[in-house]
Amino acid sequence: MRKTLLFVVFFITVCCMIYSCQNAGEIEQAKYMTGGKDLYTANCQNCHGANGEGLGELAPPLTDTTFLKENKVKLACIIKNGSSEGVVINGKSYQGKMPAFSKLHDIDVAQLVVYITNSFSNKQGMYTYEQVAKDLENCK
Template sequence: MRKYLIATVFSCVLATIIYSCQNAAQVKQDVYYVNGRDLYIKHCQNCHGSKGEGLGTLTPPLTDTVFLKENKQKLACFVKNGIKSPITVNGQEYEGTMPAFPELYDIDIAQVMVYITNSFGNNQGMYTTEQVAGDLKNCKF
């Protein structure tokens, strides 16, 4: 029993040290990621899937890192305003309409973007509310 207690205390201390070694930017990204996951489940998962795999030829997957990187400035526009025209991802054309989510605030969109761009095989780092605000000002539809 004593060995178990010592091991448990040691594990807790080690976890505290490791967590405290994270910088503030990483902690913020982690918070955005977790909140973004919840928003993704609520607003996006029905069409894009629990693993970002998409829905056949109707909804594109979110697993194409190249597409996400090349279109990073458009992602906030896609979420806020939806998509009404065909979109090509990884050589496949998708004609399904993506609904708009005008009720989402800039921070909500930033959090969803952090989740999407750091899940499903993607690893693209932070996406801030300032980036969302700037990207939304430049939307071209």
């Protein structure tokens, strides 16, 4: 009897630990989301729109989930260094130039990527600033 009781208590404790761990991750992501939203409003919204709708053919929308998913490792480079490559999204070509936001720190870039890839019908989860540093090393 005592054994089972102890086991139940132990089991509940482990469950609680795992649950709180998950919560910590969620809290971390929520922090990134709030920071990312402010950064987005200040730096990106004028061209890409409050709802990621883009602006005509001048600025591409951020609502296309496939592009953001396939190019997730490139996003940090595009934000930090800008891009003049042009993109094709949903069969539509966007040849405008994206300016470089070289003043943003890795943590800012991480928050922006988390915000963009978890808003406008995207749901790609967490992206840390350590990952930003790694991805930036592979910029072309």
